[in-house]
Amino acid sequence: MGGAVSAGEDNDELIDNLKEAQYIRSELVECAFRAIDRADYYLEEFRDSAYKDLAWRHGNIHLSAPCIYSEVMEALDLQPGLSFLNLGSGTGYLSTMVGLILAMSKILKSYLKATDKEAVIKGPFGVNHGVELHADVIDYAHQKLDCFIKTSDSFDRFEFCEPSFVMGNCLEIGPESRQYDRVYCGAGVQREHEDYMRNLLKVGGILVLPLEEKLTKITRTGYNTWETKKIIAVSFAPLVLPKHRENGKPRTVPLPAMFEVRSLQDLSRISIRTTLKKSVSGSWPLPRRVGFRGRSRAKQRREHRDSTLLTNRYVFMSRLIPGPLNDNHHPGTDDEEDDCRGVCEREEDEVEDEEDGRRKEGRVLLTEAPVNLLRERILSLPLPEPLKMYLLYYREK
Template identity: 70%
Template sequence: MGGAVSAGEDNDDLIDNLKEAQYIRTETVEQAFRAIDRADYYLESYRDNAYKDLAWKHGNIHLSAPCIYSEVMEALRLQPGLSFLNLGSGTGYLSTMIGLILGPFGINHGVEIHADVVDYAREKLDNFIKKSDSFDKFEFCEPVFVVGNCIDVLSDNLQYDRVYCGAGVQKDHENYMKIFLKVGGILVMPMEDQLTQIIRTGQNTWETKNILAVSFAPLIQPNRSDCYKSENVKLQGGKMILKWVLMT
């Protein structure tokens, strides 16, 4: 999915194209996109493709097209101090951009099924904090990444202002995803080939809007025979703790 805008020569050129095509519509989202060079999240030998409006996948590492990430960020209506959960957090590119908006009083959590991708995300985050010229220009809400299957995360008393799922959600998992959302919160996820925004307007009321036709790989179903299952996820002092039980 992607190809909605022309390829750029560098990160700023890519952002200019996304703005011209109305995928980036607010200054807040624009600033976050300009602060983080998309190429920094590519393997070195693939950096030449970073400024194309296309998804990229290498092994378990995956980046959605820039037009998708910009639509997601606009649909989430991000503000400083909010709590954010990224289900399928991947390389951490999106979570890091969102952390620039959430600021020091926000909460920024990511759950990713592949351990090697979590290691990759943590490495890229560390590089951004230590080496990026942009880091000192923002008050940053640092993402916390854990390994886990988001379908196995127990949601008791764990709710967020904003939630994004980066994998295709089948209709029978829609209510499960909604559990993570506070009243007044916004959930964005691909469902039935549509990037969908769901606003929780009350304890049992919702507003749903289709944003964009998309094609995402589906959520990975837990392997009940031999995998680890998440037993509990909870907040403690703004940090996410994931406990695991070996299935027997």
């Protein structure tokens, strides 16, 4: 399924094509698609096909066509703080885009509409769960999620409602399980399972699923009332029916906890990252605005490099803050800071000559700002005393 739009040379050009063909219609969905590179979810030997509007499958690993994901994201009408359940979560590509919107949609909306420059959401919040049948696909999704968190520029720009994946058959979720605001099923559903899927929704919730060869949006308008809308014709592999157990007892899929309690260290890092985003580089760059058809591709690439430069400055500054302790219960070494500084300086040297003034300004920030000055600034923030003492210990080391 797919092939509705032309192939792109990169992720941004693919999104441009989807927008031009009206598969992507809202700026919020467009920002989420631009923030996640589709090719990152392909195996390396298949990356050349990542920007075609085609589905991809390798063994149990599967990605739907970009035009399908576009329609799904638009139909879900995601909002901040909602709970989302992805049935057949696969590689985690869709769940990762959803995670950005759940935590950041108000910021993106205020930026795009230019009506509320002070809007800030402290995240992450919302609920982002996935159920996947195959253990190898769960492992693959965890690898891609870990790579996104450690290497993606978008993770440093935005807050993120991290998805949680569990293994099991989505038709074995217990009838007493919790309900969600938004549900998506990534496998073909027959009419006899429609009521089962509907019961996973809260009142006011939205379910998007392939129902008898049609991508369908079902809105729960009341306890026993529903609105149904057919979107486009699709072709999905059917749901795998549960296997009968020998003892005859039903098997139930244990869904993740609705709200997880984060450690003090996680909460401290979230607070520090948020502060650094606002203080180190001012307003943080968001995914590129739409309407690039009137601009040259070279100018778009310059804007992307400038955004990457700002990201690397932030990554350098944020890594001066201690993260998870190593095996000896000590923070990272000075060598790691030197490596990070070197990466940032090399990125600056690649900026074009017309950006020379800005590049020099960045080099001063990276090479002349004393490390202790940044730590003193953090210590002056209204942080809990135990955290200040921890940072003080790290500074003196």
